[in-house]
Amino acid sequence: MVNVLSFLPEAEHAGIRAGTSTYDCTGGIQSAINGANKVFVPAGVYLVKQLNLKSDMELYGEGPTSELKALDNSTACEFMLVTYVRDGGTSHVADNMRNIHLHDLKLNGRVGEFGYMQYFYLLAVNATSDLTVQNVVFYGFRGDGMYVGSGTLKTSERHNQRIAVRNCLFDGGVKDNRNGLSVIDCDQLTVYGCTFTNIGNSKLSHSVGAIDFEPDHNWSVYRDVTISHCKFVDIDTVNTAGITFFNGHQAAGNIHDWVVSDCQFTNCYWSIYAASKPKPVDVPDNLSVLNCHFLNSVRFDMNIGGLSHTQISGCTFERSPPGSGPGGDAVRLGAFTNQTTKNAVKTVITGNTFTGIRPQMGAIGVYGAIGMVCAGNTFIDVYGPCISFAEDASTDHARSIGNVIISGNKARRTQGSAVGRAAPMSFLGTSNQLRVVKGQLVLQDSYNYNNDIQTGITEVEDAADIQFVGAK
Numbered sequence: 112m113v114n115v116l117s118f119l120p121e122a123e124h125a126g127i128r129a130g131t132s133t134y135d136c137t138g139g140i141q142s143a144i145n146g147a148n149k150v151f152v153p154a155g156v157y158l159v160k161q162l163n164l165k166s167d168m169e170l171y172g173e174g175p176t177s178e179l180k181a182l183d184n185s186t187a188c189e190f191m192l193v194t195y196v197r198d199g200g201t202s203h204v205a206d207n208m209r210n211i212h213l214h215d216l217k218l219n220g221r222v223g224e225f226g227y228m229q230y231f232y233l234l235a236v237n238a239t240s241d242l243t244v245q246n247v248v249f250y251g252f253r254g255d256g257m258y259v260g261s262g263t264l265k266t267s268e269r270h271n272q273r274i275a276v277r278n279c280l281f282d283g284g285v286k287d288n289r290n291g292l293s294v295i296d297c298d299q300l301t302v303y304g305c306t307f308t309n310i311g312n313s314k315l316s317h318s319v320g321a322i323d324f325e326p327d328h329n330w331s332v333y334r335d336v337t338i339s340h341c342k343f344v345d346i347d348t349v350n351t352a353g354i355t356f357f358n359g360h361q362a363a364g365n366i367h368d369w370v371v372s373d374c375q376f377t378n379c380y381w382s383i384y385a386a387s388k389p390k391p392v393d394v395p396d397n398l399s400v401l402n403c404h405f406l407n408s409v410r411f412d413m414n415i416g417g418l419s420h421t422q423i424s425g426c427t428f429e430r431s432p433p434g435s436g437p438g439g440d441a442v443r444l445g446a447f448t449n450q451t452t453k454n455a456v457k458t459v460i461t462g463n464t465f466t467g468i469r470p471q472m473g474a475i476g477v478y479g480a481i482g483m484v485c486a487g488n489t490f491i492d493v494y495g496p497c498i499s500f501a502e503d504a505s506t507d508h509a510r511s512i513g514n515v516i517i518s519g520n521k522a523r524r525t526q527g528s529a530v531g532r533a534a535p536m537s538f539l540g541t542s543n544q545l546r547v548v549k550g551q552l553v554l555q556d557s558y559n560y561n562n563d564i565q566t567g568i569t570e571v572e573d574a575a576d577i578q579f580v581g582a583k
Contacts, residue, residue: 193236451507
């Protein structure tokens with residue numbers, strides 16, 4: 112084990128400990144990394160440019176008081192900690208850098224001083240296996256806090272394996288950044304016990320937020336992902352999301368199997384957003400969202416678009432006070448974007464509680480769904496339909512709703528509301544262009560039975576006619 116202060120001028124030690132030193136610590140800390148496998152960063156503020164990591168090493172400090180801080184606004188500070196850059200590494204995982212442990216540090220990108228810069232990352236991981244990042248504070252990142260990529264050249268094929276991010280804080284400081292954690296390529300990713308806050312950028316659109324899965328090529332991999340016991344707080348600038356899943360480069364089993372469990376989403380514009388492409392039934396994404404709490408999302412809690420094989424179970428979707436916010440569905444199935452219909456495929460929504468939702472379509476809004484089970488859920492004080500089916504016509508004529516089972520749900524209304532009256536609640540409804548209509552809808556191979564609807568709640572909104580035609 113080496114102490115980085117041993118590689119820095121003794122005359123700078125007091126200033127580093129006090130956070131007043133202006134000395135460039137890059138060379139000294141890099142020498143410590145090059146010469147040892149266990150590198151200790153004592154409490155202090157160390158101004159650095161790029162530090163290159165290596166295999167079989169541990170870099171650690173005393174917690175947030177051990178701070179690596181961007182030296183300046185130059186491109187020399189584009190990556191603070193990095194495994195491979197440019198064409199480093201190869202496309203073969205056997206050649207990966209591996210066995211790296213980073214913990215008990217603070218990385219500070221100084222976004223409040225220098226402003227947004229897309230490709231400036233605090234930690235850039237490329238062609239790396241078996242990396243653990245634990246108890247690290249990612250603060251003030253200008254682009255991404257942590258980037259798990261396919262290299263820093265767009266044409267480089269690189270793959271990451273077995274990356275674990277545990278008990279870290281991703282704090283943008285100010286909302287003038289990109290993502291807390293960007294994942295371009297990773298086979299087996301664990302994100303546990305992390306907090307994401309103050310992340311966003313009002314000048315940008317999609318693919319901004321806390322965790323963003325955005326593969327660039329059909330050879331990009333992200334699969335066997337587990338995100339659990341995390342908090343997503345105030346990810347609320349326009350078009351930002353707590354978690355974005357994009358499957359647009361899904362081919363040959365490279366993108367599938369994602370679990371989000373026991374997480375808290377508070378004041379997110381979207382909590383979970385799926386940017387998805389149309390797909391046949393037999394290409395599963397396998398997203399499971401389990402035992403999560405969604406509070407006061409600005410728009411949707413979950414927009415799963417055209418994902419296939421999604422399970423949403425044991426979650427709480429809540430607006431407090433009831434009926435507050437600009438209005439948005441808790442769960443939206445299907446989408447029509449860029450003149451293309453994306454039908455959700457084989458979605459299971461069971462054992463959830465929806466409280467105080469003021470939806471655009473419904474607490475569960477169904478634009479397009481091929482196969483949906485909605486069972487054992489409880490709807491309380493919904494300001495509109497609990498479940499609403501769209502009648503919109505899509506120009507590609509590909510929108511479809513069928514094979515729907517609705518059973519064993521409860522609909523309840525309590526006394527009073529945010530506006531001093533009972534929620535205008537119905538169990539089922541229809542819509543067209545997000546407006547309630549007295550529609551006439553026939554759902555083939557579908558069943559609706561054994562639901563417990565409180566007296567006074569309209570079963571089908573505005574005298575719409577919804578027929579469930581069972582399988583012949």
